[in-house]
Amino acid sequence: MVWAGTSSIGQTPLIFVPAGVKVDTQTYRGLILEPGVQDLSKTMFSGNPFVFQQDGAPAHTSNATQAWLRSNNPDFIQKEEWPPYSPDLNPMDYSICSILETRGCLLSHTNVDSLKKSLCREWERIPQEILRAAVEAFPKRPNGCN
Secondary structure, eight states, rough: OOOOOHHHHHHHEEEEEOOTTTOOOOIIIIIIIIIIIITTTTTTTTTTOOBBBBOOHHHSSSHHHHHHHHOOOBOOGGGGGSSOGGGGHHHHIIIIIHHHHHHHTOOOOOSHHHHHHHHHHHHHHSSSHHHHHHHHHHHGGGGGGO
């Protein structure tokens, strides 16, 4: 399993979840939120405001995760604001993951390290224009859920 974040101005490094690890609230916080999200306002966004978005996975919507985000993130879409049963609202789900999977898995891999290297290489090769277009399409998508 791999986590990634994107915005109209850039992308995060990929974070790989070790094989066999269940992504519960503690794992999500320790492997994803703290190393991958906590400092985005200082790194990717250079102190500019941004809205953090995640889907409705249980680790994302737990009370502990929501509390951590309230304390550590300038702004985020809270679980009460996210439409239920809406996997096609997240730019990663409706656009970017399929691009990464297609490019990173074009050739078969003999081991996990080979797959990880390929995914990292292809993640860096996705043009910023594609990432920007996927993110900028988001504001129109929630209307289709009503």
